[in-house]
Amino acid sequence: MKKILYLLLCMMPLGFVSCESEDEKGDVVPSSLEIAASSLDFDAAGGDGFIDMHAYSQKVTAESSAEWCEITEVTDTKVTFKVAVNEDIESRLATITVATPQEERHISVLQSGVVCTYDTNLEYMYDENAAFEEEIAFSSTLPVVVTIPDEAKSWLSYVAVEGGYKFTGKANNTGSLFRTANVTISSGEKSVVYSFTQYSLSNVTFDDLMGNWNVSYSDGSGSSYTSQAQIGYSTSKVALLVIDLVDVGRLGFEVNFENGALKIPMGQPVGTLTNGWFLYNYPTADGNPIHQNLDYVGKLKMTSSGELQIVFGEDWASQGLLGMGLFMYTSEQPSDANCEGGFTYILDLKLSK
Numbered sequence: 001m002k003k004i005l006y007l008l009l010c011m012m013p014l015g016f017v018s019c020e021s022e023d024e025k026g027d028v029v030p031s032s033l034e035i036a037a038s039s040l041d042f043d044a045a046g047g048d049g050f051i052d053m054h055a056y057s058q059k060v061t062a063e064s065s066a067e068w069c070e071i072t073e074v075t076d077t078k079v080t081f082k083v084a085v086n087e088d089i090e091s092r093l094a095t096i097t098v099a100t101p102q103e104e105r106h107i108s109v110l111q112s113g114v115v116c117t118y119d120t121n122l123e124y125m126y127d128e129n130a131a132f133e134e135e136i137a138f139s140s141t142l143p144v145v146v147t148i149p150d151e152a153k154s155w156l157s158y159v160a161v162e163g164g165y166k167f168t169g170k171a172n173n174t175g176s177l178f179r180t181a182n183v184t185i186s187s188g189e190k191s192v193v194y195s196f197t198q199y200s201l202s203n204v205t206f207d208d209l210m211g212n213w214n215v216s217y218s219d220g221s222g223s224s225y226t227s228q229a230q231i232g233y234s235t236s237k238v239a240l241l242v243i244d245l246v247d248v249g250r251l252g253f254e255v256n257f258e259n260g261a262l263k264i265p266m267g268q269p270v271g272t273l274t275n276g277w278f279l280y281n282y283p284t285a286d287g288n289p290i291h292q293n294l295d296y297v298g299k300l301k302m303t304s305s306g307e308l309q310i311v312f313g314e315d316w317a318s319q320g321l322l323g324m325g326l327f328m329y330t331s332e333q334p335s336d337a338n339c340e341g342g343f344t345y346i347l348d349l350k351l352s353k
Contacts, residue, residue: 047082060075083111126199241262
C-alpha cells in the first residue's frame with residue numbers, strides 16, 4: 001500500500017507541469033473568421049457572388065477594392081456582392097477584405113474580359129440589284145445588338161444562326177442605280193459596321209456618265225496626282241474625256257462607251273507642242289510607246305458608299321502594260337523612227353464621283 005501511494009505522489013507533479021506547458025504555449029486558439037464557400041470567378045457578363053463564412057457571432061465588415069465589384073449585403077455568415085459587366089477585352093481583379101475585430105481575410109475576385117469574334121469582311125456587293133442571303137460570323141460572351149437603319153428595314157432583315165447572323169435582302173426593284181445599308185453589330189464596347197450594297201450597271205448609258213469627275217493617276221516616277229475631268233460631247237458630237245493634267249493642262253481624248261466600259265482608243269492625236277511636234281497616245285510597258293491600236297479600257301465599278309468609279313487598265317496589267325503615255329513625234333505619222341520620247345504618262349487612271 002505504501003508503495004502505491006509513493007508512486008502516485010511521484011507522478012502528480014509531472015502531470016501539473018504538462019498542463020501548465022500547453023497553456024503557456026497557446027497552441028490551441030480557435031480562429032474568429034473561417035471562409036466556408038465562395039463564388040469568385042466571373043465571365044465578362046458579371047453577376048452576383050457570395051462568400052460564406054463562420055464568424056462566431058462577431059461583427060463582420062467587408063470592403064471591395066474596385067467599383068465594379070460592389071458589396072451588397074454583409075451578415076455574420078455571408079457577404080454578397082455584385083460584379084458589373086466588363087466591356088473591355090482585358091481581364092480584371094478585385095480584392096474583397098472581410099474582417100472581424102480580431103482578424104481579416106483578403107479574397108480575390110477575378111473577371112474575364114469580353115471574348116468577341118467576328119467576320120472581318122465588312123463590305124458585301126450584289127450586282128444587278130439582286131436579292132441575297134449573307135451569313136455574318138459574330139459571337140461574344142456579352143449580349144449582341146444588331147442595328148439595321150430604319151430606311152433599310154423594308155428590304156433588309158436578319159435572324160440569329162449558329163455563330164452569327166443571316167441577313168436577307170430583297171431585290172432592288174425601285175429603279176435606283178444602287179442602295180446601301182450600313183448595319184452595326186455591337187457587343188460591349190466593340191462595334192463593327194457591315195455594308196450591304198445592291199447595284200446595277202448594266203443599264204448605264206454614256207449620257208449617265210456625262211458631267212464632272214474626280215481623277216487620280218500616277219506618272220510612273222513615283223508621283224501620284226488628283227485632278228478633275230469632264231465627260232461629254234464636243235461641238236461635233238464626238239464623245240470626249242477631258243482631263244486636267246497637273247503641270248500639263250487640259251487634254252481631250254476621244255472615247256467610246258461599249259458593253260458597260262469607257263474606252264480610250266490608242267494612236268489618236270492629242271495636241272501639238274509649240275515646237276511643232278505632235279502628241280499621240282499609246283500604251284507603254286517600259287516608258288516607250290507600243291505602236292498598237294489598242295483601247296485603254298475603263299470598267300465601271302460601284303463602291304459600298306455609292307461612289308461610281310471608272311477604273312482603267314485592269315486588263316492591261318495581265319499583258320505587262322503600265323498604262324497610257326503621251327509621246328512626241330516629229331511627224332503626223334507616228335513611228336519609232338520619228339518618236340522623240342515620252343511627254344507625260346497617265347497610269348493607274350481612275351475616275352470617280
